[in-house]
Amino acid sequence: AQTVTQSQPEMSVQEAETVTLSCTYDTSESDYYLFWYKQPPSRQMILVIRQEAYKQQNATENRFSVNFQKAAKSFSLKISDSQLGDAAMYFCAYPAGSANDMRFGAGTRLTVKP
Amino acid sequence: NAGVTQTPKFQVLKTGQSMTLQCAQDMNHEYMSWYRQDPGMGLRLIHYSVGAGITDQGEVPNGYNVSRSTTEDFPLRLLSAAPSQTSVYFCASSYSGLKGQESPLHFGNGTRLTVT
Numbered sequence: 696a697q698t699v700t701q702s703q704p705e706m707s708v709q710e711a712e713t714v715t716l717s718c719t720y721d722t723s724e725s726d727y728y729l730f731w732y733k734q735p736p737s738r739q740m741i742l743v744i745r746q747e748a749y750k751q752q753n754a755t756e757n758r759f760s761v762n763f764q765k766a767a768k769s770f771s772l773k774i775s776d777s778q779l780g781d782a783a784m785y786f787c788a789y790p791a792g793s794a795n796d797m798r799f800g801a802g803t804r805l806t807v808k809p
Numbered sequence: 810n811a812g813v814t815q816t817p818k819f820q821v822l823k824t825g826q827s828m829t830l831q832c833a834q835d836m837n838h839e840y841m842s843w844y845r846q847d848p849g850m851g852l853r854l855i856h857y858s859v860g861a862g863i864t865d866q867g868e869v870p871n872g873y874n875v876s877r878s879t880t881e882d883f884p885l886r887l888l889s890a891a892p893s894q895t896s897v898y899f900c901a902s903s904y905s906g907l908k909g910q911e912s913p914l915h916f917g918n919g920t921r922l923t924v925t
Binding site: 699701704728730732737738739740742745747786788796797798799800801802 | 852857
């Protein structure tokens with residue numbers, strides 16, 4: 696059963712604008728990690744950002760930040776100042792049991808318009 | 810610095826044929842795993858290994874075998890290919906870390922497999 700839900704199959708953003716990709720998950724753990732991965736047309740899977748559930752502060756990596764709502768089990772990715780190179784599939788993921796039992800959402804395809 | 814090396818990049822098989830997807834990592838990671846990616850379903854775990862000599866099943870293991878004789882290598886075998894196994898396959902590795910979950914996955918570049 697899918698335990699990670701990305702409700703937006705496709706999103707579009709104008710270059711230089713901001714976009715938020717949604718992700719919800721289901722877990723009974725109290726301490727865990729959450730990840731966003733990017734998959735450009737090259738098919739390569741690239742880590743975008745990681746969040747530890749124990750930490751209150753939302754993770755930030757340059758133009759990428761998360762809005763982590765632990766009680767709501769929500770883990771959104773915000774991309775600021777969108778660039779053409781941000782166009783890709785984005786996957787939300789969390790390790791269900793161990794680091795290698797990673798559960799992925801179905802993905803959101805982001806298009807960036809010039 | 811090779812990271813995770815996966816071969817081949819593309820493969821076409823006929824129903825019933827067998828093949829092995831190769832995966833090697835040079836980062837001394839304990840964990841290795843295989844995922845398949847299908848449209849609208851994200852990535853799903855096939856098999857994983859927590860160290861040499863230890864393997865276990867993931868979410869979708871049927872039709873696939875694995876072994877881990879060394880830390881570096883983790884091949885995936887299709888014994889009798891079926892059209893339902895048409896997919897993109899990714900090998901990944903990670904270190905265990907203190908909590909066992911904090912390590913992100915390092916992925917190979919994927920194999921696009923078509924079974925006719």
